[in-house]
Amino acid sequence: MINVEHAVKTFGRKKALDDITFTADEGQIIGVLGTNGAGKSTVLKAIAGLLRLDGGQIMIDGKSPCLSTRGMMTFLPDVNVWYPWMKLSDSMRYMKDMYWDWDDNKARHLLDFFELSADSLIHQASKGTRAKMKLLLALSRQAKYMLLDEPFSGIDPFARQQIAQAIVEDFMEEGQTILVTTHEISEVEVMLDEIRFIHEGKLLLAGNVEMLKLERNQSLMEMLKEVYDHARV
Numbered sequence: 001m002i003n004v005e006h007a008v009k010t011f012g013r014k015k016a017l018d019d020i021t022f023t024a025d026e027g028q029i030i031g032v033l034g035t036n037g038a039g040k041s042t043v044l045k046a047i048a049g050l051l052r053l054d055g056g057q058i059m060i061d062g063k064s065p066c067l068s069t070r071g072m073m074t075f076l077p078d079v080n081v082w083y084p085w086m087k088l089s090d091s092m093r094y095m096k097d098m099y100w101d102w103d104d105n106k107a108r109h110l111l112d113f114f115e116l117s118a119d120s121l122i123h124q125a126s127k128g129t130r131a132k133m134k135l136l137l138a139l140s141r142q143a144k145y146m147l148l149d150e151p152f153s154g155i156d157p158f159a160r161q162q163i164a165q166a167i168v169e170d171f172m173e174e175g176q177t178i179l180v181t182t183h184e185i186s187e188v189e190v191m192l193d194e195i196r197f198i199h200e201g202k203l204l205l206a207g208n209v210e211m212l213k214l215e216r217n218q219s220l221m222e223m224l225k226e227v228y229d230h231a232r233v
């Protein structure tokens, strides 16, 4: 379980995280949603142990982010981290050498699903194909926690929904927890159990998607828009 407790992170005078508290339970897919600059990437990086909080704390299975918690998670950043001269097969081999939980069968299955060629050079691939390559590399690990920052960016809307569905049905491991940031809310909603909606570093709405929809009698987009409009007045 991940506990984010009163997390505060400032960059100069900007409060990127302003006293945020939430949990992420095992076996759930949680959408970390919000406007540009809301603090979504910052909270994922703090959980991944890539940046230090100025206040509050994060606990992952009872431990602060450290080397052992890093081993339990895969972090897919929103920037391209792969060397441009690499083929997809090179980066797959690299991941296999780096991580004990790399799963060759899953990687092969994902190659087929995304219709990718392992011989493709990363720098020659289109933006959407690179996004699929990054997803393949993240999902081929059996890491307990997956932090996916904008994984659908660049992927066409037809493929997005299909990929979101496949993550839930075919590629998610038992007990795995996925935190995913996205702006493609409507297409990706199908995969979300829970949401954490952030605006200007503050948590505005959190809960189970189906429960929230029933309670508020609104679609996910309608409720986020209402909460967002209310926060701005």
Ligand SMILES: Nc1ncnc2c1ncn2[C@@H]1O[C@H](COP(=O)(O)OP(=O)(O)OP(=O)(O)O)[C@@H](O)[C@H]1O
Pocket: 011, 014, 015, 016, 034, 035, 036, 037, 038, 039, 040, 041, 042, 043
């Ligand atoms: N390294 C940094 N130095 C200075 N400011 C930063 C840094 N990283 C983030 N910020 C600021 O913190 C705030 C939150 O940024 P963050 O990247 O977490 O937003 P986000 O919700 O992921 O946005 P987007 O949807 O646009 O990717 C923004 O105002 C951003 O400019």
